[in-house]
Amino acid sequence: MSSEAQGTPIGRRVVLGLLGLGGASVAAGPWISRWLGDVAGALSPHDPTGLSALIPGTGWRYYTVTSGFPYEAPAKYHLTVTGNVDHELTLTTADLQAMPRTKLTRDFQCVTGWRVPNVHWEGVRLAALLDRAGAQAGQQAVTFTSYDGTYTESLTMAQARRDDVLVVDTLDGRPIGRAHGGPVRLLVAPMYGYKSCKWLSSIEVTDRLVPGYWEGFGYDQNAWVGRSNGRTDAPT
Ligand SMILES: Nc1nc2c(c(=O)[nH]1)N[C@H]1C(S)=C(S)[C@@H](COP(=O)(O)O)O[C@H]1N2
Ligand SMILES: [Mo]
Numbered sequence: 001m002s003s004e005a006q007g008t009p010i011g012r013r014v015v016l017g018l019l020g021l022g023g024a025s026v027a028a029g030p031w032i033s034r035w036l037g038d039v040a041g042a043l044s045p046h047d048p049t050g051l052s053a054l055i056p057g058t059g060w061r062y063y064t065v066t067s068g069f070p071y072e073a074p075a076k077y078h079l080t081v082t083g084n085v086d087h088e089l090t091l092t093t094a095d096l097q098a099m100p101r102t103k104l105t106r107d108f109q110c111v112t113g114w115r116v117p118n119v120h121w122e123g124v125r126l127a128a129l130l131d132r133a134g135a136q137a138g139q140q141a142v143t144f145t146s147y148d149g150t151y152t153e154s155l156t157m158a159q160a161r162r163d164d165v166l167v168v169d170t171l172d173g174r175p176i177g178r179a180h181g182g183p184v185r186l187l188v189a190p191m192y193g194y195k196s197c198k199w200l201s202s203i204e205v206t207d208r209l210v211p212g213y214w215e216g217f218g219y220d221q222n223a224w225v226g227r228s229n230g231r232t233d234a235p236t
Contacts (some may be wrong), residue, residue, distance in 0.1 A: 006175035059116040061106075062179040062199075064221040065213060066148045070199050073174065074183040079167070081142075083204035093183055096169055099124045099132075099193030104166060104189055107236040109225050111192040115233070121187050123168030127161040129203060141209035146185055153212035154221070155188065155195070157205075167200065190235065191223040 062069070074093045081089040103122045109115045130142070135157075142160040144153045159165065166187045169176055177184030181198020188195035194214045215221050220228040226235040 013216060024039050037184050059114065060109070060180075060211075061114060063110075063193075064148065066150050069178050070146075070148045071178045072147060072183065072199070077183045078201045079184055079200060081129055081133040081205075082202060083206050084136045084139050085205050086136065089129070089133045091129075093169060096124050096167065102163075102166055104164060105166070106189045108196075109192055109233055109236070111219065111223070111229050111231065120170075120172045121166060121168045121189075122170035122189070123166040123184075125163060126165045126167055126186070126203070127163070130160065130205065131166060133205070135205045139205045139207055141206045143204045143206055143210050143225070144197040144200060144212070145202045145204070146181075146199045148169065148199050151196040151197055151199075151213045152210075153186065153188075153195055154206075154210050154215075156209060159188075159222075162190070167203075188223075191226060192202060192219075192225055192229065192231075194219060 003091055028036050034040055049096045077093050078090075079091045079096070081091070101122060102125050103120065105120050107115050107117045126142070139157055141157055142155050144155075155165070166189070167184060168187045169182070171177075176185060181196075181200070185200050186195070186197040195212075197212075204227065209221070211221055222228055224235070225231075226233045
């Protein structure tokens, strides 16, 4: 984001440090953030996408606002649905896989300009999770929290209930790996990438909308592709 400054370099530095490459490699060019995410994924022995992600040319960049790429093993992962709900949920990856599944193919567009065409996602509709938890009537918004300890996002209740807003665990036919925010992340398909909270740990139903991490740096709450943040990208 203006954030090439804020979104990637900390993780980049840490990963380069791990590899003993040092700061000089940062000058190597834009390919490096993609490669670093691949490396971050490959660093996890449990990450099924790690090796294949070493194939260059996907167009992806891997963002993290913290000092690294956190990781929770799918077998230990839990997603909570809390706040103003009739019954709080704590869901495992198996619980999510047992729910009605939705597939969606969309371009993924970052507000900084990069776009990855035709990304295949699979997961569960956020609306289905809100229904299952019994989100109470009259609630205005939903807040998402990352287990990276820092990142948050939010949507209005109407946005959250759209059928192109998913809690996803599968990307291009494989489990979502560490670098892409696995094992479970949010996908807000009609909005810029910053709405799609990686390493998702909780979903909270709230009576008022609480702006997310990047909104605190001036990015639009309503992040529609092509009609927000002063951009005119073609929506997908
Ligand atoms: N937890 C967390 N989620 C995040 C981010 C982040 O830094 N941390 N970056 C956001 C931004 S700006 C984009 S464009 C996408 C990038 O997803 P990717 O890293 O899988 O390419 O994740 C979004 N979700
Ligand atoms: Mo982004």
